[in-house]
Amino acid sequence: MKRPDPWLRLVAAARRAPEDETSLLPPGFATRVAAQGLALRREPADFFGFVAIRALGVALAVLVTSAMASYPLSKTSDNSNNDLDDPVAELVAQL
């Protein structure tokens, strides 16, 4: 004989549980959510403005940082060029 499915028996028992009918909204919940919801609907334009300003700030910061980072390098490369010039100057002097 096929054994009855315990899951189906269990859900059948669970369905008999009394429903918790407390559908009362927590105090102030609807007002708070409505205000947040409406604010969210007004938000997109402000949001893009906010993001654009932030993006500009970040771009400036990146520009300054990269300029600062590349300065010592170019200085070093200038020095190294000078170093490279020296042997040639020595060779010319020997001639």
Add this chain to the structure above:
Amino acid sequence: MDDQAPDYDALLAGVRRNDQTAARALVEALHPLVRKIVRSHLPRRVAEEDLAQEVYLKMFSRLEQYRGEMPLPHWVSRIAVTTCIDQLRHQQRRPELRWADLSENEAEVLDAVLAGSDGEDATDALAAKELVRRLLDQLAPADRTVITLLDLEQKSVAEIRELTGWGTSMIKVRAFRARRKLRKLFEQLERKECP
């Protein structure tokens, strides 16, 4: 009791004019529906109120996408169900269900269903409900949602399709997979109880 159905069109028009009173009235009108969905799909350690709030905020932010092809409560139900599934997905680890974790009532109910009888009184029913929740926690989020809608809420496949947006075959596959996993869980629990 006020049995009059809320005038959703008027409330929506009010919300579109940024009318705070209309927005509040809309939340109040939809709350029994949203509360019911959130409560039956609530993940562990998530407050019912927080999840309901997330549903309403999604509803407000997507209101421009609502074209009135279906009644507003249906559209909001779908948002509620998908929000619950997203929350369930964030729920990382599913702790293994052990016999020792069950309360005395839950263990009795489990014994009864394994023996082929079922809970008769309200205490048994409440314990069965809690046990169902524990078992559902072991399933993948989408499988859990399907089996909750199908077996607990006794919704038809067509209704589930409308609520989730999934196809019939996907719903059936998920239900099959969930029931197979549940059968396995029952077998594991049974083995652990009688080593």
